[in-house]
Amino acid sequence: MKAFIDLLRKLARDRSALLGLVIILALIVAAIFAPVLATHPDAAWEMNPVNRLLAPDATYWLGTDRMGADVFSRVLFGARITLVIAIIAVGASLLIGVPIGLLAGWYGNWPGDVLMRTSDIFLAVPQIVLAIAIAQTLGPSIENVILALSLTYWPWFTRLVYAETRALKNEVFIESSIALGVPPWRIIVLHVLPNVASPIIVRTSIGMGFTILTAAALGFLGLGAQPPTPEWGRMISESREFLPEAWWYVLSPGIAIFLVVLGFNLLGDGLRDILDPRIRRAKNV
Amino acid sequence: MPTVAGLIALVFVISHLIPADPVALIAGDTASEEHKAAIRALYGFDKPVHVQLGNYYLQLLRGDLGKSLFTSRPVAEDLFARLPATIELTLAAMLLAVLVGIPFGVLSALRRNSAFDHAVRLVSVSGLAIASFWLGLMLQWLFAMQLGWTPLRGRIEGFPPPGATGLLSVDALLAGDLAAFGSALWHLALPTVTLGFPALATVVRFTRAGVLETMQSAAVQYQRSMGIPASVIVWKYILRGALTSTVTQIGLLFGILLGGAIVIETVFDWPGIGNYAFNAILQSDYNAVMGFTLYAGVVFIGVNLLVDLVHAVIDPREAR
Numbered sequence: 001m002k003a004f005i006d007l008l009r010k011l012a013r014d015r016s017a018l019l020g021l022v023i024i025l026a027l028i029v030a031a032i033f034a035p036v037l038a039t040h041p042d043a044a045w046e047m048n049p050v051n052r053l054l055a056p057d058a059t060y061w062l063g064t065d066r067m068g069a070d071v072f073s074r075v076l077f078g079a080r081i082t083l084v085i086a087i088i089a090v091g092a093s094l095l096i097g098v099p100i101g102l103l104a105g106w107y108g109n110w111p112g113d114v115l116m117r118t119s120d121i122f123l124a125v126p127q128i129v130l131a132i133a134i135a136q137t138l139g140p141s142i143e144n145v146i147l148a149l150s151l152t153y154w155p156w157f158t159r160l161v162y163a164e165t166r167a168l169k170n171e172v173f174i175e176s177s178i179a180l181g182v183p184p185w186r187i188i189v190l191h192v193l194p195n196v197a198s199p200i201i202v203r204t205s206i207g208m209g210f211t212i213l214t215a216a217a218l219g220f221l222g223l224g225a226q227p228p229t230p231e232w233g234r235m236i237s238e239s240r241e242f243l244p245e246a247w248w249y250v251l252s253p254g255i256a257i258f259l260v261v262l263g264f265n266l267l268g269d270g271l272r273d274i275l276d277p278r279i280r281r282a283k284n285v
Numbered sequence: 286m287p288t289v290a291g292l293i294a295l296v297f298v299i300s301h302l303i304p305a306d307p308v309a310l311i312a313g314d315t316a317s318e319e320h321k322a323a324i325r326a327l328y329g330f331d332k333p334v335h336v337q338l339g340n341y342y343l344q345l346l347r348g349d350l351g352k353s354l355f356t357s358r359p360v361a362e363d364l365f366a367r368l369p370a371t372i373e374l375t376l377a378a379m380l381l382a383v384l385v386g387i388p389f390g391v392l393s394a395l396r397r398n399s400a401f402d403h404a405v406r407l408v409s410v411s412g413l414a415i416a417s418f419w420l421g422l423m424l425q426w427l428f429a430m431q432l433g434w435t436p437l438r439g440r441i442e443g444f445p446p447p448g449a450t451g452l453l454s455v456d457a458l459l460a461g462d463l464a465a466f467g468s469a470l471w472h473l474a475l476p477t478v479t480l481g482f483p484a485l486a487t488v489v490r491f492t493r494a495g496v497l498e499t500m501q502s503a504a505v506q507y508q509r510s511m512g513i514p515a516s517v518i519v520w521k522y523i524l525r526g527a528l529t530s531t532v533t534q535i536g537l538l539f540g541i542l543l544g545g546a547i548v549i550e551t552v553f554d555w556p557g558i559g560n561y562a563f564n565a566i567l568q569s570d571y572n573a574v575m576g577f578t579l580y581a582g583v584v585f586i587g588v589n590l591l592v593d594l595v596h597a598v599i600d601p602r603e604a605r
Contacts, residue, residue: 124288126540
């Protein structure tokens with residue numbers, strides 16, 4: 001607990017990381033309170049073709065889209081979708097990747113080799129290529145996007161945890177635990193895991209950013225949410241044909257994506273600066 | 286090699302084992318029962334799994350990626366025809382990222398915490414946060430539609446120059462056709478900037494970090510204490526450190542570029558393999574999408590192997 005408060009205090013001194021944290025909190029607020037904050041909570045889903053493609057004004061803060069729905073409200077509701085996709089996808093990747101990394105690093109030899117080879121295969125292609133293959137097979141939907149993203153991001157956690165676990169295994173305090181007869185699972189959970197927590201945390205924050213971008217790209221390609229769901233990537237795809245006139249339609253979801261990913265990246269960088277011992281040393285030189 | 290074999294197995298699992306009815310996926314929605322039965326027999330879907338996997342390997346060794354549902358042509362042929370366009374775009378983006386990124390990264394590190402450094406860091410952090418397809422659309426809107434400075438889409442105006450490489454800009458240059466060369470370059474401009482921007486941001490960050498690390502390394506501190514002028518140190522050692530760190534990251538960069546090419550080619554109607562993938566997705570052309578996955582995967586693995594080789598040559602420490 002004390003370590004956590006310590007972390008927050010250090011984080012507060014890093015202005016850009018603080019900015020990142022503020023942005024993410026704003027995203028969470030927007031997502032949770034979307035029905036309250038939206039100017040047209042129903043219009044986000046309704047179709048109102050009479051009002052289609054109106055420029056931003058006092059009623060429609062960010063204009064309307066091709067169906068006459070309020071873009072501002074749709075962007076707010078899109079925040080929910082983005083957050084849900086990111087949290088579940090990265091969370092699932094973590095839950096898959098970390099145990100595999102721990103086991104592979106601990107038991108080593110051929111089980112470790114096999115597991116790492118498998119994760120290498122997933123890393124052999126850019127994430128989006130594999131995600132497209134999975135999403136195309138299963139059919140376009142948000143759930144399948146989440147599945148595709150989880151199944152392609154886990155190796156990043158595995159590699160991280162594997163390297164750290166192997167290094168830790170040679171540490172004296174671990175060796176002595178083994179010698180004392182402590183069962184492996186206890187050592188892994190009580191001693192190894194807390195020590196790999198820092199890189200995992202950094203990777204999680206950065207991973208949220210990457211996942212949101214990839215999810216938006218999948219949405220843009222038509223593999224994600226289906227209309228009328230207000231997913232940001234899909235909204236950009238829909239807006240394409242209305243350029244150059246309806247610039248607000250393209251601009252708004254894009255800026256939203258930018259701010260959110262920026263937030264996670266800044267936070268991740270800040271966390272890395274604090275938690276990575278090598279960088280700490282370099283900074284003090 | 287084993288990675289390729291593993292990738293093939295993975296794609297097999299995705300395409301053959303996961304779906305409830307893989308034949309329906311390949312044949313498309315409108316296929317008749319006889320058509321499906323014919324495909325089932327042709328690809329041997331009724332055989333046991335290990336036989337299917339073996340057949341899959343054999344099929345791929347022959348270079349057969351199946352037939353496209355949409356064009357009815359072999360997928361491998363279509364992809365091969367479109368590969369040069371993607372290569373031209375990817376190379377151009379890589380050049381932009383490296384030629385602009387390294388100098389900015391080095392300067393940023395040397396002028397650490399200056400206004401210049403902060404500006405560069407701001408731009409590079411932003412570069413990694415922007416959705417590339419959105420950036421492409423905004424650039425298209427600004428430069429092509431509003432200002433009319435660059436063409437909207439496609440690779441060239443008029444007929445492409447005859448050429449061996451398939452890289453229109455190179456071919457035009459080789460043929461001495463300056464008008465075509467200019468046209469090719471103008472068409473390359475926006476897609477290259479869009480595709481290259483995240484890669485540029487990555488190069489700047491890694492170069493900056495690499496230079497900072499080298500500056501603090503024992504070797505450089507020794508040299509400074511020996512009185513060797515700073516400028517010599519910069520050009521000889523730090524630059525080499527910066528270049529090495531970039532080469533290490535080229536695999537990562539190429540991954541960014543290849544992944545980005547899919548959406549960028551779509552936005553700019555650039556006739557490469559990324560655009561092919563997009564159309565295949567739209568038309569639910571299953572063979573084409575899977576073929577693309579394998580193709581892109583093998584190309585990516587190949588490039589990484591090449592980079593590893595180059596890296597081993599440049600930095601013998603890694604080879605050991």
